[in-house]
Amino acid sequence: xxxxxxxxxxxxxxxxxxxxxxxxxxxxxxxxxxxxxxxxxxxxxxxxxxxxxxxxxxxxxxxxxxxxxxxxxxxxxxxxxxxxxxxxxxxxxxxxxxxxxxxxxxxxxxxxxxxxxxxxxxxxxxxxxxxxxxxxxxxxxxxxxxxxxxxxxxxxxxxxxxxxxxxxxxxxxxxxxxxxxxxxxxxxxxxxxxxxxxxxxxxxxxxxxxxxxxxxxxxxxxxxxxxxxxxxxxxxxxxxxxxxxxxxxxxxxxxxxxxxxxxxxxxxxxxxxxxxxxxxxxxxxxxxxxxxxxxxxxxxxxxxxxxxxxxxx
Amino acid sequence: xxxxxxxxxxxxxxxxxxxxxxxxxxxxxxxxxxxxxxxxxxxxxxxxxxxxxxxxxxxxxxxxxxxxxxxxxxxxxxxxxxxxxxxxxxxxxxxxxxxxxxxxxxxxxxxxxxxxxxxxxxxxxxxxxxxxxxxxxxxxxxxxxxxxxxxxxxxxxxxxxxxxxxxxxxxxxxxxxxxxxxxxxxxxxxxxxxxxxxxxxxxxxxxxxxxxxxxxxxxxxxxxxxxxxxxxxxxxxxxxxxxxxxxxxxxxxxxxxxxxxxxxxxxxxxxxxxxxxxxxx
Numbered sequence: 001x002x003x004x005x006x007x008x009x010x011x012x013x014x015x016x017x018x019x020x021x022x023x024x025x026x027x028x029x030x031x032x033x034x035x036x037x038x039x040x041x042x043x044x045x046x047x048x049x050x051x052x053x054x055x056x057x058x059x060x061x062x063x064x065x066x067x068x069x070x071x072x073x074x075x076x077x078x079x080x081x082x083x084x085x086x087x088x089x090x091x092x093x094x095x096x097x098x099x100x101x102x103x104x105x106x107x108x109x110x111x112x113x114x115x116x117x118x119x120x121x122x123x124x125x126x127x128x129x130x131x132x133x134x135x136x137x138x139x140x141x142x143x144x145x146x147x148x149x150x151x152x153x154x155x156x157x158x159x160x161x162x163x164x165x166x167x168x169x170x171x172x173x174x175x176x177x178x179x180x181x182x183x184x185x186x187x188x189x190x191x192x193x194x195x196x197x198x199x200x201x202x203x204x205x206x207x208x209x210x211x212x213x214x215x216x217x218x219x220x221x222x223x224x225x226x227x228x229x230x231x232x233x234x235x236x237x238x239x240x241x242x243x244x245x246x247x248x249x250x251x252x253x254x255x256x257x258x259x260x261x262x263x264x265x266x267x268x269x270x271x272x273x274x275x276x277x278x279x280x281x282x283x284x285x286x287x288x289x290x291x292x293x294x295x296x297x298x299x300x301x302x303x304x305x306x307x308x309x310x311x312x313x
Numbered sequence: 314x315x316x317x318x319x320x321x322x323x324x325x326x327x328x329x330x331x332x333x334x335x336x337x338x339x340x341x342x343x344x345x346x347x348x349x350x351x352x353x354x355x356x357x358x359x360x361x362x363x364x365x366x367x368x369x370x371x372x373x374x375x376x377x378x379x380x381x382x383x384x385x386x387x388x389x390x391x392x393x394x395x396x397x398x399x400x401x402x403x404x405x406x407x408x409x410x411x412x413x414x415x416x417x418x419x420x421x422x423x424x425x426x427x428x429x430x431x432x433x434x435x436x437x438x439x440x441x442x443x444x445x446x447x448x449x450x451x452x453x454x455x456x457x458x459x460x461x462x463x464x465x466x467x468x469x470x471x472x473x474x475x476x477x478x479x480x481x482x483x484x485x486x487x488x489x490x491x492x493x494x495x496x497x498x499x500x501x502x503x504x505x506x507x508x509x510x511x512x513x514x515x516x517x518x519x520x521x522x523x524x525x526x527x528x529x530x531x532x533x534x535x536x537x538x539x540x541x542x543x544x545x546x547x548x549x550x551x552x553x554x555x556x557x558x559x560x561x562x563x564x565x566x567x568x569x570x571x572x573x574x575x576x577x578x579x580x581x582x583x584x585x586x587x588x589x590x591x592x593x594x
Contacts, residue, residue: 115495116495121495123569124495124497124523124569124572124573125492125495125573126569126573128569129567129569129570198494211446211494216494241376242357242376242377243359243360244356244357244358244359244360244362244363245359245360248360264357264377265377267487268356268357268377268379269355269356269357270356270357309480309483309506310483310485310504310506311474311475311477311480311506312504312506312513312515312576313471313474313475313513313515
């Protein structure tokens with residue numbers, strides 16, 4: 001990569017071994033990634049074959065398992081649907097690796113923004129704490145979260161499959177309305193940008209409904225059908241929701257959820273999947289279980305739940 | 314997913330080896346002085362099981378729903394059958410969550426969001442099945458058997474529980490957890506430790522709604538095996554987000570970690586109510 005004072009291949013090699021990059025290297029890589037992402041539209045068009053990955057949440061060993069199952073970069077093209085950080089033990093390693101791969105293979109790796117790629121959410125759910133613990137300061141967290149503001153909001157595969165982290169928005173009928181969003185900012189609490197990373201399908205309804213939480217929407221079968229018709233797409237592909245089977249297909253095969261963090265939080269016991277879209281545009285869920293390294297590497301890290309006998313009161 | 318068969322060999326106090334917790338197991342138990350303590354930890358529910366639970370409850374279950382997990386304490390009668398039992402499970406706990414929408418809390422930015430939305434999409438007024446989406450429950454266990462608790466002034470004997478008696482059986486079992494769509498967290502889990510002469514169970518519900526409220530609801534069950542004495546204590550602790558934040562020591566960068574840890578948060582929340590009940594088996 002021109003103008004980047006680091007050897008990306010060397011960085012990637014270190015990261016595959018779960019070695020951290022130095023803070024100035026992270027700073028340089030994030031700055032360069034911003035430049036690259038800035039040129040991407042809010043709706044990036046790509047062609048299959050591509051393997052689509054859902055939430056990872058810092059489960060680094062499961063990300064490596066995905067590469068072992070689906071193929072390493074650049075042999076396999078990847079589209080990641082967001083939620084790279086928080087919750088798992090290795091958010092820093094996970095996002096460092098993904099960003100390096102994006103920089104190294106910009107046309108073969110695509111990263112969409114999830115609701116956890118935000119300053120607010122990462123302060124509560126672990127990424128901030130992990131950065132401070134592993135680097136002794138919050139600087140690295142600032143570099144990464146500043147870069148998050150540049151991640152794209154959606155990808156369209158083969159002009160046919162619409163990919164987003166959360167779901168649809170009542171403010172968006174056509175993808176042209178996504179293209180005009182000013183996305184270079186912290187994820188707001190309301191509006192179309194928030195809806196794209198937050199909303200969930202509700203199979204029991206047809207239209208949009210208000211979430212009981214008092215903020216956010218759920219979207220029903222008719223909403224999906226209308227959106228696909230208007231944009232001349234056949235399918236919506238999203239992540240954002242945990243499912244025990246690793247994936248879920250709704251609305252007469254018009255919408256899929258793909259979940260890629262097996263045994264989520266190292267205790268849910270769920271499966272995970274990646275969705276492979278082949279040359280012809282056919283979809284295939286490749287389901288997998290957690291990586292064996294997870295158990296081995298919990299011991300030396302801060303435990304997710306205390307597995308020790310405890311004289312609690 | 315099919316239910317795994319029950320365990321064939323049960324650990325007994327005779328071999329005195331501590332039964333250690335594992336991430337997932339099909340069920341394990343220990344019997345001490347005719348009290349049988351059982352725990353079971355299985356994966357979260359699959360789509361079919363979630364549909365079945367949703368229908369039973371009438372509300373959407375939490376994001377991480379461990380509907381097949383249980384913790385139970387059973388008194389075995391003289392004939393060998395079950396005489397009395399208290400069990401903790403997610404379904405019964407969630408059945409006590411308010412389903413009317415009367416106790417609904419709103420996320421901190423709800424007012425601003427609603428205002429904005431009213432300008433944009435006046436047509437969307439319907440709220441999906443209003444219910445207490447913080448999954449706050451006052452669940453104190455599900456009891457089978459005819460004997461009933463009566464209120465008492467007795468207290469759980471903390472001095473006996475502070476002693477480092479050998480622990481024969483320990484487990485920490487999750488019943489449900491939800492991130493409240495990144496507005497905080499709601500978690501119900503049950504810990505149990507069995508010593509040679511007594512046991513303690515703690516079912517703790519912890520809920521943090523960012524910029525709004527912190528809430529803890531604890532049910533403790535204490536059993537003194539020799540007397541067949543069962544004490545159940547239920548406590549509610551709660552305070553506003555602002556009040557709690559004032560109590561945090563200044564300039565600490567691990568405050569987000571503290572706010573994720575119910576055990577540390579218990580120290581920061583004032584007691585709102587407490588009730589102790591007693592039963593002799």
